[in-house]
Amino acid sequence: MPAEHRSPHAYIPNTDSDRQAMLDAIGVSTPDELFADIPQDKRNPKLNLPAALSEWELLAQIDEIAAKNAHGRPSFLGAGAYNHHVPAIIDNLRSRGEFSTAYTPYQPEISQGTLQYTFELQTMVCELTGMEVANSGMYDGASGSAEAALMATRITGRKKILILDSVHPNTLEVVRTYAQGQDIEVEVVSSDDTEKIDDETACVLVQSPNHFGYIEDQAAWANAAHRNGAKMISYVNNPMSLGLFETPGTLGADIVTGEFASLGNPPNFGGPNNGIFAARMENLRQMPGRIVGQAKELNIIPDQTKELKTGYALVLLAREQFIRRERATSNICTSEALVALGTAIYLSVVGPKGLAEIARLNYDKAHYAAQKMSQVDGYQMALAGVFFNEFVLKCPLAPKEINSKLFERGVIGGVDVSDQIPDGLLLCFTELNTRQQIDELAAHLASIAKGE
Amino acid sequence: MSERDTQIPEEFRKKQGVLLYEMSRSGRRGLEIPASDVPPSELPAQSMLRNKINLPEVGQLEVVRYFLDLSQQNYGIESGTFPLGSCTMKYNPKVNDAAAGRFTETHPAAPEELVQGNLQIIYELQNMLAEITGMDATSTTPMAGAHGELTGIRMIKAWHFDRGDTDRTEVLVPKSAHGTNPATASMAGLKVVEIEIDADGNVDLEDLKGKVGPKTAGIMATYPSTLGTCETDIETIIQLVHEAGGLVYGDGANLNALLGQVKLGDLGFDVVHSNVHKTFSTPHGGGGPGAGPVMAKAHLAPYLPGPVVKKEGDDYKLVKPEKSIGRMGNWYGNFGILVRAYAYIMSLGEEGLKAISTDAVVNANYLKARLDPVYYSPYAHRRVMHEVPYTPKNQMIPGDKHFGTTEITKRLIDFGFHPPTVFFPLVIDQAMLFEPTESETMQGLDALADAMIQIDKEARENPDLLRSAPHGTPVGRLDEVEASRRPILRWVPEAPEVTDD
Secondary structure, X not given: OOHHHOOOEOOEOOOHXXXXXXXXXXXXXXXXXXXXXXXXXXXXXXXXXXXXXXXXXXXXXXXXXXXXXXXXXXXXXXXXXXXXXXXXXXXXHHOOXXXXXXXXXXXXXXXXXXXXHHHHHHHHHHHHHOOOEEOOOEOOHHHHHHHHHHHHHHHHOOOEEEEEOOOOHHHHHHHHHHHHHOOOEEEEEOOXXXXXXXOOEEEEEXXXXXXXXXXXXXXXXXXXXXXXXXXXXXXXXXXXXXXXXXXXXXXXXXXXXXXXXXOOOOOHHHOOOOEEXXXXXXXXXXXXXXXXXXXXXXXXXXXXXXXXXXXXXXXXXXXXHHHHHHHOOOOOOOOOHHHHHHHHHHHHHHHHHHHHHHHHHHHHHHHHHHHHHHOOOOOEEOOOOOEOOEEEEEOOOOHHHHHHHHHHOOOEOOEEOOOOOOOEEEEEOOOOOOHHHHHHHHHHHHHHHOOO | OOOOOOOXXXXXXXXXXXXXXXXXXXXXXXXXXXXXXXXXXXXXXXXXXXXXXXXXXXXXXXXXXXXXXHHOOEOEOOOOOOOEOOXXXXXXXXXXXXXHHOOOOOOOOOOHHHEHHHHHHHHHHHHHHHHHHOOOEEEOOOOOHHHHXXXXXXXXXXXXXXXXXXXXXXXXXXXXXXXXXXXXXXHOOOEEXXXXXXXXXXXXXXXXXXXXXXXXXXXXXXXOOOOOOOOOOHHHHHHHHHHOOOEEEEEEOOHHHOOOOOOHHHHOOOEEEEOOOOOOOOOXXXXXXXXXXXXXXXXXXXXXXXXXXXXXXXXXXEEOOOOOOOEOOOOOOOHHHHHHHHHHHHHHHHHHHHHHHHHHHHHHHHHHHHHOOOOEOOOOOOOOOOOEEEEHXXXXXXXXXXXXXXXXXXXXXXXXXXXXXXXXXXXXXXXXXEOOOOOOOHHHHHHHHHHHHHHHXXXXXXXXXXXXXXXXXXXXXXXXXXXXXXXXXXXXXXXXOOOOO
């Protein structure tokens, strides 16, 4: 084929003759002339990259890399990423190009799809959390919690944040990272240390169920916070728990953050995520992130008497970086819309009774498992209290050893939390784990303890 | 985009904006759930349990129809030309989705030995991004461009503090910068000092010289700038800041114009971010997810947020850089998105990337050649790179100060195009910023230009068409002012439901 008919790539359609016609219209001879403002001695560097691959070569290489991962084994990993069933319709709907390749809905007339499901999801988040207003999402639960803490410092004018030591350790690190940027003090407290809240405290961050799977006393923390003019931030890192347990809003939370990706999305190695963020109307103007509101059509040409439709649009933009710049409530711009769509579809398809039933399945499986595991010689429950679908098992060997031997037996074990709880193994059970898998796990643990 | 006129009476037409909540009928469900195969366990006290959850009750097909209908009300890159300036709305290749699909079930808390494939992807992407930008090290953990900006500025701040330079509390930000730049500086606890832009769209060097000094932590520079032009004196700007003891942050939003043409590191940038949902084709998703990996020179590498992936022999390991500013998210960044960026770079290679930037710039300049005779650009005398800004000076109507960018761009929707970016950058009054990308054919560019030229004609001959635009979209223009003044931010049920739960 003559050179003039060839485009550079399947994704770059203009041929040499197209390009030549365009260069003529522009009035230059070569594309290089268009790059003349770039310092010439730095132009045309070498890029040491692998040679371009065709689709099948690419997928073959990807498959080779993916083969290095452990596949298709029962897993009892949780710790903020949960294996829940992702209904088949979700991938199908979410991969529609109109959803996935759309931009942030700045032009509402051609973005009602994104805007409407976001408005509905904001409603669902309020219902699940017991709060009054929710935004369209943050990057993840951890950074959302950090932003909630910053919001509390803005509202109260105070510079100290308390965090329970039972919060996910990675989240604690994220909050510290954000706080350091603004010289905000972070103090770690234990679950019953409510008297540590004083009139210098901006907020306390409580995760429930906590990193170890157990329910914290959110009401006690909310009361202590409010007595001292501080805010209680409830961090829901296990969203399925809201299908069973009392809402943070009812228990007195001022702000609710959380990680909702596991409702309607696969684990994806921890990202992308869907950080929810909900609050009370009185703190609306301090909230970060995009918010969708209901809007009516304008009656633009006054002599038209058409019925004015209801639609949805981004609102309260004056809080955001686009308008307020250095005085914005956050710098957040792009967030996690497509992951939120997965959650919106999930909650729509399971419905209220479905969510409650699945949550109950999680609870029952985990409690059955707890009974079975703690009955195995050498193992016992590490902690007391109420848990949802995760708990910590105290093991007769180092959890790292246990996991290694479980893997030899074709099972991916739990999360090693022995740095915080001696010989502690965090095990999670969802609706996807069968009774047989649980019984077999108990049998494996027994044989491992016997040194077999 | 226009509705077919089916000529049925108004009351039979589908009502717009009806939520799934409003279609709910008690007792319907969308998913079959099995009975438990374990005995029920005793629940905790009732006081710990929630009341009824309020979610819609609908059948599965209702859900599918609902969301399918919503999707058809959206305009995406695949709907048609999408020249949104600064957003690089290029083709999102489907093979990248297929590649990402191989990794969806991997769990972030799995031991490293079980996810070596994932770590290899991150490691190789780290290297490729550093190579492309001319930097020494990468963290792929920031989850969006703004997140990357916050990371980079925090790293600069930490670097100064480590050297005992605690008085560097100011960040220089050109007036043309994207709003995330000053917002980022504030989040990092630094003061924003704005730098003026001159008549050519360049940073005003005299203003810069007057404002840079011992309090300067650094400058945030976008290259090419938000106006689509390359700073005439970029190396001078970088040198001035370095000589004053500051560091240079590069906002890589416009990297599409530079791939294989120049490396930001070679120009002197100390730390940069890239928006992979712009330059590297990952889908925008209607507002994310994206990713904003940060690439740094060796002196800043120890401050990168963790974890990063290192290779020891044949093994990939997660490592926290020795002076890391900390963690930006719970896990390893938006991994599912990073795989797509990886697949894209592997599909293009060195030659492909250079062809991208070449055509991104040729296409934008061709659009400029077609539009310059009709639309006024304050920087028409400059060469543009991958995007071109206009202002509606030639289309204004005497006596109607409201007639402008909104009217023109809403009318463009009627012609089947997504509007350009509007009212950004702020230094251009009523800006319209067009970025066609390399994905657009010459014929597609002609169609866009022809439509814009027709709209110019209509502005003179029939401006009401522009004022009432768009037509035929699911909704016309909305009262966004009222929607913000009296916000309705969630659906509220009209009357309490009576159920037997």
